[in-house]
Amino acid sequence: MEVPEILGLNFHLTNDELLTYYLKQRILDYFEGQTQSLNSHTVPDFELYSMHPKELPRQFKCKADLHIII
Numbered sequence: 001m002e003v004p005e006i007l008g009l010n011f012h013l014t015n016d017e018l019l020t021y022y023l024k025q026r027i028l029d030y031f032e033g034q035t036q037s038l039n040s041h042t043v044p045d046f047e048l049y050s051m052h053p054k055e056l057p058r059q060f061k062c063k064a065d066l067h068i069i070i
Helices: 013-030 039-044 055-060
Strands: none
Touching: none
16 A cells, blocks of 8 residues: 655755745735644644744654754
8 A cells, every 4th residue: 555645744844845835825814814734733832932942853753853944
């Protein structure tokens, strides 16, 4: 059985994928008033500068490398 290719399965997205799929959908959801879309749970809102970088993996219970795109 072949595993379907899911966009960003390991979340190693290209800039194009990040902008055209996730960010575009977040903007559309915002203007349409949809707060419970699948996309809003995939990429949560987070105030990046609200905590020390060493605390980020613990905050998100991340055991792998944390990649931050700014």
